[in-house]
Amino acid sequence: MVDKDLRAGKNVYAGLFLISLATLTYEILLTRIFSVTMWYHFAFLSISIVMFGMTIGAILVYLMPGYFSQDKTEFHLGLSAFLCSITTVLSFLLYLLIPFVNSISVLAFVVLAFTYVLISIPFIFSGICVCLALTRFPAQVSKLYAIDLLGAGIGCMLLVYLLKLTDGPTAVIIVAFLTGLASILFLHREKAPGLFNSAIILVLILGIFSAGNSYLAGQQKPILRLIWVKGGITGLGLKRPIYEKWSSFSYISIRERQSLKPFGWGISEKYDKNEKVRQLILTIDGSASTPITNFDGDFSKLQYLKYDLTNLVYYLRPDASVLVLGAGGGRDVLSALSFGAKSVRAVEMNADIIKALNQRFGDFSGHLDRIPGVRFVNAEGRSYVASSKENFDIIQVSLIDTWAATAAGAFILSEHSLYTVEAWKDFLSHLSKQGILSFSYWYTPEKFPAVIYRMVSLANTSFQEMGVKNPREHIIIVRHIYKLHLSTFPEGVATILISRDPFSSQDIAKIKTLCEEMNFEMVLGPDFSLNPVFEAVASGKTLEQFPEFSLLNIKPTRDDSPFFFYALKFQNAFKPGIWKAIEKTSGVGPPLTIFILGALLIITLGLTFLFILVPLALTADKSSLRGSLWFFVFFIAIGFGFMLIEISQMQRLIIFLGHPTYGLSVVLFTILISSGIGSFLTGKLKDQMLKKYGVILLIILLILLIIFGFISPYLVRAFRSSETMLRIFIAGAMLFPVGIFMGMPFPLGIRIASQKSPSLTPWLWGINGAISVCASVIAVVIALNFSLSITFWIGFCFYSLCLLAFASAKQKPA
Structure with missing residues (x-):
């Protein structure tokens, strides 16, 4: 049983703040480390890993109520923080020794799965800390949840300044140092002298090493550095x-x-x-x-x-x-x-x-x-x-x-702000009357040049939307084919020239002369095309007669679907022969990247089922679960809704703000801080008023999401040319009011569920976490194959389901 009158001291608030701060700092730091050691498209993986580890931690609290007894809560908080600190260091050191397998193979799948589990270990202990803090002090859950989100929000921004002072590997040790400090705050020397003293020694060691390695990194001689890269x-x-x-x-x-x-x-x-x-x-x-x-x-x-x-x-x-x-x-x-x-x-x-x-x-x-x-x-x-x-x-x-x-297909899962219709219209409108936009990219002659085709499609659509009647007169492509001894190197480069005014006859003659003199080859010009595909794309004609385009999509990308290097049509993803077709494609949709995305989806679903859902099902308290259907629907809907909206806006704001780290940090910081405020405000509601006001608050959230969904694209377009700081402010201002109300459903649901059965809350926590783990990958799949707007509106639908479930769930009389 949970004593509803147990109160958390200031040390619990301070320790929880540090744990949450360190957890989010490490999450964003992992996006940087994964980008270096693996590829950029593994950046979103860190979100899934953190959610998975923390959910496992919550499940352990649920499965071991005898061990995690309420009278020893502060001891277990301190022990978990201590183990989080140690495993952060040990798991990272082991990760540095693991080579990334850059191939489609069973070994690559195994290494990816092992990495996923390995890096999640410290987050398991972080999850235990957070779960204990939020479930063992039910009377203060709103304030504690607010502190949790406040720490996490500040952690989002901390990394930006931390990496100005030190290097990536040292920053990991600093994260471990912070969780060690949290352990000291949770513990009482007189109750656990051995663990308390061990935590002090650990913090001293980590602090000294962090300072020393940071200094050596500044001298270009760090002790701890990356070993395997790509x-x-x-x-x-x-x-x-x-x-x-x-x-x-x-x-x-x-x-x-x-x-x-x-x-x-x-x-x-x-x-x-x-x-x-x-x-x-x-x-x-x-x-x-x-x-x-x-x-x-x-x-x-x-x-x-x-x-x-x-x-x-x-x-x-x-x-x-x-x-x-x-x-x-x-x-x-x-x-x-x-x-x-x-x-x-x-x-x-x-x-x-x-x-x-x-x-x-x-x-x-x-x-x-x-x-x-x-x-x-x-x-x-x-x-x-x-x-x-x-x-x-x-x-x-x-x-x-x-x-x-x-x-390696590293950019296929990445948003690219330079390759959208909106971007190219900006470029063309900033050319002088006879100005030229020059893009260069790889062109392998034996392969289907999908990237170059898509660039031509971008140019054609951009000109059409600017009122140009014959875009082909404005486009020239020249390529250079050469042989290298290393087969892994591309064997060709193409330059696409896009002129604001039509190319003159003198321009065309000059290009042809240069091609003869330098052994270059013209691929496309106003009066010439190497093949009918280029002519069709440049002229905006239908491509249905070309079999290559039955599987691939080279339609121009836009800010709402900015994945320029991903051209696989969703309906063809599982067709026989699709992989062979992709292998013959240059630059767009290498099988390796699609394999990685599929592998990540299988890993997250498999691990979630095996380590979260199965233990929950086998150990369920049937009496507490009886009559709890709407609670499960509620927390499942929150998990999907929150992640779909968060990730869709993160990807949208990466384009708006200009870099992945800005998008990640601003979205997470704003949503977490504002959600913390929302959670804190729910603590003001009396138990008997939770149901009535909860329904009203969820209706307000849905109204805000509708407003946000319609005005955010407009605001992004309106302020796209503003200074970075103003764009950051606009992004935060758009998200903040929505975030306040997105922070309310979870604590409201926990409070009502704890009234029905206190033992039910870790179960619901686990279900919510399991869904969040899967949703973090599913959101990327939806965005890739459809659009950021569709991802957002699917998230909205889940919050609508959340309202229905909340209204239908029965509240036990206070």
């Missing part, structure tokens, strides 16, 4: 990085390049000069590489840039004002300058890259930021263009998605 050992076959820097949205490393041969993916074979160029390779998140070129002011040493297909646009518009999106290591800036550009605006979202290029390695790179006419801007590319009052002769976006990431 399935390979860091430093194997390469020199160790000479510089590393973590931030809340990237990890960059810089190595010396061994070869003195100029680096470039589209350099013509006609380039026969024996130039030696010293270059450093800057790598982002372990895959995206960009060269930093040694430059002493002499452009005659950079002749290779004039033979690179990605720079074709400069032959058409010399003496241009240039906007480079994704400046990286400065290669495109040097390209523009070598062709005599009168001004270069280099936009780079990652401030650490700009600092590395122009400050730490400024003497090596030639301090590009000091060259007259060159200005670097720290901003997200699309947002900068939308807010700019200038027009440019050239906007260049060259291979910002690297071959390594493309080969």
